[in-house]
Amino acid sequence: MKLIAGVDIGNSTTEVCIGDLQPDGSIRFLSSASRMTTGTKGTEPNVLGIKSALEEAMDKIGRPISEISLARLNEAAPVIGDTAMETITETIITESSMIGHNPSTPAGAGQAVGTLIFLEDLETGLEKVPYLVAASERHSYEEIAETLNRYHKTLDICGVILQADEAVLVENRLDFRVPIVDEVRHISSIPAGKLAAIEVALPGQSVRMLSNPYGIATLLGLDAKETRAVTPIAKSLIGKRSAVVIRTPHGNVREQVLPAGEIHFYGEKKLRVNIDAGAEKIMETLEDAGEISDIGGQENTNVGNMLAGIKKGMAEVSKEPEESIKITDILAVDTLAPVEISGSLAGETCMEKAVGIAAMVKTKQLPMERIADRMKRELGIYTTVAGVEAVMASLGALTTPGTTLPIAILDMGGGSTDAAIIHADGRVKTTHQAGAGELVTLLIQTELGLRSRITAEQIKKYPLAKVESLFHMRLENGAMEFFPESIDPRYFGHVVLLAPEELLKIEEDLPMEKICAVRREAKKKVFVCNALRALREVAPEHDLKQIPNVVLVGGSAEDFEVPEMLTEALADYRIVCGRGNIRSQEGPRNAVATGLVLSYRG
Numbered sequence: 170m171k172l173i174a175g176v177d178i179g180n181s182t183t184e185v186c187i188g189d190l191q192p193d194g195s196i197r198f199l200s201s202a203s204r205m206t207t208g209t210k211g212t213e214p215n216v217l218g219i220k221s222a223l224e225e226a227m228d229k230i231g232r233p234i235s236e237i238s239l240a241r242l243n244e245a246a247p248v249i250g251d252t253a254m255e256t257i258t259e260t261i262i263t264e265s266s267m268i269g270h271n272p273s274t275p276a277g278a279g280q281a282v283g284t285l286i287f288l289e290d291l292e293t294g295l296e297k298v299p300y301l302v303a304a305s306e307r308h309s310y311e312e313i314a315e316t317l318n319r320y321h322k323t324l325d326i327c328g329v330i331l332q333a334d335e336a337v338l339v340e341n342r343l344d345f346r347v348p349i350v351d352e353v354r355h356i357s358s359i360p361a362g363k364l365a366a367i368e369v370a371l372p373g374q375s376v377r378m379l380s381n382p383y384g385i386a387t388l389l390g391l392d393a394k395e396t397r398a399v400t401p402i403a404k405s406l407i408g409k410r411s412a413v414v415i416r417t418p419h420g421n422v423r424e425q426v427l428p429a430g431e432i433h434f435y436g437e438k439k440l441r442v443n444i445d446a447g448a449e450k451i452m453e454t455l456e457d458a459g460e461i462s463d464i465g466g467q468e469n470t471n472v473g474n475m476l477a478g479i480k481k482g483m484a485e486v487s488k489e490p491e492e493s494i495k496i497t498d499i500l501a502v503d504t505l506a507p508v509e510i511s512g513s514l515a516g517e518t519c520m521e522k523a524v525g526i527a528a529m530v531k532t533k534q535l536p537m538e539r540i541a542d543r544m545k546r547e548l549g550i551y552t553t554v555a556g557v558e559a560v561m562a563s564l565g566a567l568t569t570p571g572t573t574l575p576i577a578i579l580d581m582g583g584g585s586t587d588a589a590i591i592h593a594d595g596r597v598k599t600t601h602q603a604g605a606g607e608l609v610t611l612l613i614q615t616e617l618g619l620r621s622r623i624t625a626e627q628i629k630k631y632p633l634a635k636v637e638s639l640f641h642m643r644l645e646n647g648a649m650e651f652f653p654e655s656i657d658p659r660y661f662g663h664v665v666l667l668a669p670e671e672l673l674k675i676e677e678d679l680p681m682e683k684i685c686a687v688r689r690e691a692k693k694k695v696f697v698c699n700a701l702r703a704l705r706e707v708a709p710e711h712d713l714k715q716i717p718n719v720v721l722v723g724g725s726a727e728d729f730e731v732p733e734m735l736t737e738a739l740a741d742y743r744i745v746c747g748r749g750n751i752r753s754q755e756g757p758r759n760a761v762a763t764g765l766v767l768s769y770r771g
Contacts, residue, residue, distance in 0.1 A: 172199075174226070174240040174550070175765030176219055177558070178540075180210045180583030180607060182724060183218040186762035187226050187237070188769075196766055198752055201759050202226035210584065212486045216543050223548075240544060241555035241765040242537050275369040275411035276336035277348040280378050281328030282366045282388050285359055285415065288313060291320045299327045301367060303359050306333040314342035321345055328367045330413060332356040350411045364389055365415040372410075379403065379412040389416045404520070429524075430470020432499075434458035444472050444524050448501040451524070452702075455499065464496040464528070476528065483530045498529040500604030500702075502694040507618040525612050527604035527695075529585060559589035559599035561764030566720040567591075568763060569749045577707065577716045578749075579700050579735070580760065581725035583607045586696075588703035590716065600706040604699045606725045612691040617679060627673055628688055631666040632729060635681045645685045689730070696731050697738050704739075718745040726757035 171190040177183065184203045188196040202225035208214025223234045283299035288308055294300055304313045310333070317326060321344065329349040331339065336351035348369035353359075366388040368376045378384030382403040386396040399414070406412045429444035432451060437459030442451050455461070466473030476496060484491040506523035541552040555561070562580040566572065580587040583606045589599040606629070614625035633645040639655045642665070659674065664681045666673040675684070701713070709715040719739065721732055726748050739746045749757045 171238045172232070172236055173766050173769050174223060174237050175555075175561075175762035176222075176240055176242050177561070177759075177761035177765065178210055178215050178219070178243060178537075179206055179724070180585070180605075182206055182583075183215065183222050184759050184762045185219070185222040185226050186759055186766050187230065188766035190769070194770055196770065198763070198766070200226045200229040201755060201762065202229070203758065209483075209486050211537060211540075213539055213543050215540055216547060219540075219544065220548060223550075235549060237550050239769070240541075240548075240550045240552040241769065242541055242552060243556065243558045243561055243761050243765060244537055244554055274334055274336055274352060275348070275350050276340035277346055278369050278371050279348050280366065280368045280388065281348050282364070283325075283327045285330075285361050285363050285365050287359075287361055288316055290361065291316065291324065294320065294324045296323060297325060299325045301328045301330060301365050302326055303330045303353075303356055303361075304332065305356050306331075310335040310338040311342065314339050318342075318344045330356065330359070330367065348411075350413055353413065359415065363415050365413065367411070367413050369411045370409075375408050375410055376406055376412045379414050380406040380409070385414055389414065391416075430467040430472040432472055432476070433465045433467070434461060435463045435465070436461040441467075444470075447522075448503040448524055451499075451501040455501075461497050462495065464499055472524075472526075475526070479528050479530060495531050496528045497531050498601075498603045500527045500602065500608065500695070500699055501525070502604075502608070502612065502698070504612050504616055504691075504694075506615045523615065525608060525615065527584065527608040529601070529603035555765050556768055557599055557601075558761055559587035559601060560591075560597055561762075561768060562587060562722050562760040563589045563591045563597070564764035564767045565751050565760030565762070566722055566749050566764075568752045568767075569720055570753055572718070572720060572749075575717060577704060577719045578760070579703065579719055579721050579726075580723040581605050581696060581700070581721070581731070582723045583725075586699045586703050587723075588700075588707050590707045590709075598707045600703050602699060602703050602706070604695055605723075609691045609695045612694065613688055616687045616691070617677065617684065619677060624675065624677075627666050627668065628675070628684060629692075630728070631668050631673070633664060633681050633685055634667055634672075635664050636660040636662065636672075643681075645681060692728070692731055693734060696725060696728075697734050700735055701738065713739075713742040713744065716742070716744055720749040721747065722749045722751070722757045722760035724758070 173188045173190060175186040182203050183206045186201045187199045189199055191197055202222045204218045204222040206215060207218035227234050281301060283301040286294060286300045286302055288302055288304040302317065320326065326347060328347050329339065330353055331349065331351035332353055334352050336349040340349055348367055350367050350369060366379060368379045370376050378388060380403050382396050382400045385391065385399050385403055391399065402414060431441045431443050434440045434455060438457065440454050440458045442454040464476065466476040480491055480494040483494050502525045504523050504525045505520045507520055537554045541554055544550055544552040559580060563576060563578045566578045567576060574591055574593045577588065577590040586602050586605050589597060591597050610622065610625045610629050613628050614622055619625050634642040636642045636656055639658065639661060641649055641651045643649055660672055664675045664679065664684065704716060705711050705713055721735065725731055732748050736746045749760060751759045751763050
């Protein structure tokens, strides 16, 4: 008995397959296993994850890993994702804070314009002067309401700004009705005596005047130059339920444009393109440059620093000189990123255009050889680097029932999208392109402004629902799900993710519809666009209509909506497309590991 292990090291997971070589040369598959990849794909720390996966697979058949005769590794090219900002306009307030909002707990409704005055200074107020009263959290809501009621008899109090989360409590105790904005964290930064405007929208609506630069100009009496300067402020308030804008004199608002920079392509042609041109133009320039030997960026710019950082990071983990590290492919997608406005009252941000980039990094020395050497030393298993991922995935995909040659595969993993086509005469063409699941996670986190990357990863993987009562929830497709027993009250009123066996609460206050839209758009930008790019590269004469069928393999093929997106996108080319079912039992997983075992027979 000769046991052979196929080992597929991915960006996210390491998969193994154990096969038994029979006397007649055939392979009998015994078991498989999967573990999280340890370290960066293609580096020596991967060995720890490989060992764990091999131990699990061998435990299933009751054998020690020392009985493995041969381990065969895939060739792996690390892929690193990052973002480069495009045309960022940063609003800087040099004298004082100018903007604040809290969308969830205001009170009252309407707009108010007046001179700012603190609660403790009301005795210095003048008659017939409209005032916006600011109260810090050192005053209780009873004290604030009592003071406002007392001075309202002599002063024109048209609005209130609170530091604490107490707008409704104060409103309930007032003898008059005014808009109240609360949770303005940096209330001490508010400059007394300045002209300001506040707005509170009705429930279910958002501010209209203060999210419009001309509305701000109307309320605060701005000229054309000043109106242009407050445009980023108006943008940051779009969709908010409450807002504060304070006018600072003497031209204290200025704009600073940060350079996004150029990407330099070194291929058959040496071309360059500015990030400002957008993702579509970047990808067109990449294609025009022909076969790429390296990609760099303009020095001292966002994209230049990002690409240089990727090369430096890979040089550190690969123990090779930085000049030998080459970026051979990128995937660029347009996105939006929240940019914080300096001098804000409550950490306000406005959404600015950005470009998300996944880059494929290759080193001069194949890092898998070092992994093979370390496996021989530490595990005592003879190990070889056996084949290109896409070819191995194709061999594994052929174990899916209903497939035959010619066959094309799409292997969508965490960092890259591999495509290959095997023709009936045995000819093989492959491509290995940057961009897959990790870039989708990055786009979701960026566009939704999530603090946790884990939350973004979960949003990518699971469908959404809104818990609308203790006994029912509304699913993202509009259907209602009812429960005979009460849902945990912690989930009431929250958007949740429908993970297997549990609900995962999303802590950020985001509408379910927005999360769903961002998730689907991110997947279309990365998975669908990159799949078409990869298939076109391997198709005869680059004509997709000459590909008869496509088998989807890899972790992303298990996604609950990506295969349907790809099937729809490929329907125009009359391509049969669906998830693989490796060895009739693994689903789309384990294709590369299975192919590595099969390829041992030649």
